[in-house]
Amino acid sequence: MSPSPVRLRDVALAAGTSTKTASRVINGDARVATDTRHRVQEAVDQLGYQVDLMARSLRKGVDDTVGIVVPTIGDPFFAKAIEEIEQMALPRGINLLVASNSRDPKCERKVVDGLLARRVSGLIVTPFSTDYSFLERVVTPVVFLDRHPKGMDVGAVIVDDEGGAYRIVMHLASFGHRRIALLTDDLTIETSRLRREGYVRAMFELDLPIEQELQATWCVDAAQAETCTNDMLDLDHPPTAIFSARSETSLGVVRALHLRRRTDIAFASFGDFATADVLSPAITVIDHDPRTLARRAMEMLSERLDGAPASPVDTIVAVELIARGSGELPALRAVS
Amino acid sequence: MSPSPVRLRDVALAAGTSTKTASRVINGDARVATDTRHRVQEAVDQLGYQVDLMARSLRKGVDDTVGIVVPTIGDPFFAKAIEEIEQMALPRGINLLVASNSRDPKCERKVVDGLLARRVSGLIVTPFSTDYSFLERVVTPVVFLDRHPKGMDVGAVIVDDEGGAYRIVMHLASFGHRRIALLTDDLTIETSRLRREGYVRAMFELDLPIEQELQATWCVDAAQAETCTNDMLDLDHPPTAIFSARSETSLGVVRALHLRRRTDIAFASFGDFATADVLSPAITVIDHDPRTLARRAMEMLSERLDGAPASPVDTIVAVELIARGSGELPALRAVS
DNA sequence: AATGTCAAGGTAATCGTTGTCACGCGCATT
DNA sequence: AATGCGCGTGACAACGATTACCTTGACATT
Secondary structure (H helix, E strand, O other), X not given: OOOOOOOHHHHHHHHOOOHHHHHHHHOOOOOOOHHHHHHHHHHXXXXXXXXXXXXXXXXXXXXXXXXXEEOOOOOHHHHHHHHHHHHHHHHHOOEEEEEEOOOOHHHHHHHHHHXXXXXXXXXXXXXXXXXXXXXXXXXXXXXXXXXXXXXXXXXXXXXXXHHHHHHXXXXXXXXXXXXXXXXXXXXXOHHHHHHHHHHHHHHHHOOOOOOHHHEEOOOOOHHHHHHHHHHHHOOOOXXXXXXXXXXXXXXXXXXXXXXXXXXXXXXXXXXXXXXXXXOOOEOEEEEOOHHHHHHHHHHHHHHHHOOOOOOOOOEEEOOXXXXXXXXXXXXXXXXX | OOOOOOOHHHHHHHHOOOHHHHHHHHOOOOOOXXXXXXXXXXHHHHHOOOOOXXXXXXXXXXXXXXXXXXXXXXXXXXXXXXXXXXXXXXXXXXXXXXXXXXXXXXXXXHHHHHHHHOOEEEEEEOOOOOEHHHHHHOOOOEEEEOOOOEOOOXXXXXXXXXXXXXXXXXXXXXXXXXXXXXXXOOOOOHHHHHXXXXXXXXXXXXXXXXXXXXXXXXXXXXXXXXXXXXXXXXXXXXXXXXXXXXXXXXXXXXXXXXXXXXXXXXXXXXXXXXXXXXXXXXXXXXXXXXXXXXXXXXXXHHHHHOXXXXXOOOEEXXXXXXXXXHXXXXXXXXXX
16 A cells, blocks of 8 residues: 555545645635535545645645755754754644765765755755855755855854854953963864854954964864863963863863863853753853754745845854853963 | 756757656666767766656655654754664665654644655654554554554564663662662653663562652653752652663753752763763763664664564663762661 | 567656636626 | 626646656577
8 A cells, every 4th residue: 555545536536526626625725615625625534635745746846845954963053953943844834854964075965966856945054065156056045054155155044153252262361361272173164263263363352372282173073172182281381271162072171171180270162061050160151052043044944935035144143151160260370 | 947957858858868768877777778878877967967856756656765753853862863864864865854743742643644745765753652553554664763652563673771770770779779769751651661660670679669759750851850859859868869761851960969069869860961971970871872773773664665574573772881970879878 | 581589768658736727607797 | 688707616737757568670599
């Protein structure tokens, strides 16, 4: 048996109408006599008819789905974003196709093409490193999340990465820190680059030097961040404060600090994470809610689906600094 | 412009063949002359042809997608599971439709029906509370993840919930604890019920009473778990050890213990979580990897897609107890 | 030389739904 | 009484690919 052996023509037959009229009833077309509508409705219920969405989509030219492409589905930040988008899409009868670009340009292009070939009605993408200029020939609306795409000059829904990082560094400095270390992911990622720029701007304004030995800009995961933190703590002039530009790397830093019992070192994280508030000291963070980001993106996509043109303007989601203790530790031994 | 204005017939025209032959080339049919194949291939590249997956799916009767339904997409456990499944599906050219049942039976049924109507080739479901007997009339293969469905007697891919809980309680007891509290999610959820059964069996074997005041069996989220923990600590005879049956609730327990500075209380969690190993004391957990679970489920689904019949036997994934400190705290004042 | 076989390719039907257009039938309008 | 207007309805084509079935010609077999 096929998934649903009941076709529209079976319903029409049972109701004694044409398939077209049955179709009208199903799609809520007003131009159907109440009596007819009733008969069709009954037949639908009786037979347990369900629209074949493939056929519908073929006919209509678009599928009632939106695709979302993120670097890593398992990352709590993106997982929450996906959840939010699904929650918004569901009531509209829109399904969600989820795909990851696996932090690999080849894969990224393939994934996006695959989604396009599926005739998704829209796409939400966190671009990695693919040149997205090919999208200009495509009519499917695409909204970019968290980062700008390469090769395309369109707005995106992003958080205030540069500003948040700036604030965090200024915050640390206000407690007397001068040797402030930076840990980020790969700088080819826009998010990382911007956060570093915020760090640089703050350091510059503070008249502090950017020391190479206090920069770890390739920390893809927690393990690498842990190693880098350890290396820095072993320096002759170790940092008195650390700024980690991602939740994921923060886990590594926290691990290193705790295992070495160096919780006297000030620490702040761009991105909140579970238990950040129960550690001792609790971790000071810049909070940027993935849900807000996702909501904005989905709202924007909805507008695009309704015909609005792509906006070249960014939607910037504000961030909040949550002081919990770790970022307010003073620089006891102001070194050099 | 339509998503891809290039159709198969355009390719055929350009290659000077019929659409059928072009189709053969695209689908890797061997019965095409090398020369012809070449011409078609070239036309495909030149025109940038992409198969319209909707049309293909309509004709074939199934779509190259699998659907996954989980209670909460944002839950790190399920997020990781989704990630694993996506990673396995991608190389096969299968896309992933993700949906959540929002812990609501009505929604659950609707969501599953929607996915079925989309003609997914298979479904992976973490059932919540819907009666799934209706699936018996459906041919789409369904694999159940983490729990058994109601109203259906089929195997599922699950972890050893009962055994893991049993081990955890025995472990706590071996350090002298007699008043061991239990925190779980809603008991209508099979996972929670089984973990509680493990607790009960252990307590029974230990000849310890099941005290109502030490049972909090409705902790849906961390906040509730925190409240329940606080309530228990305020008892005349508070527990000396706590067993939290879910990562999510564990976060609440940890929060309560830390905020009250009662880290002398022994604690173990069913389910690992980020930073569990850097807290002081580090948290003893039963680790059950969502990826393993997901992998098994996807393997099983693949077999089903290849025609294997549904197995009535469960696939049980073993769990591991990771002693980190919090579960090995002794019961100092052995009460009553 | 006649026949059979097989590779290579084509034709038309089909998947299930929806958009286009046309039709009949009352009812109000002139 | 003739015209016009909507309403409710249905016949039919189309969406773009695949599949069942057929044709053709080259070559091998007897």
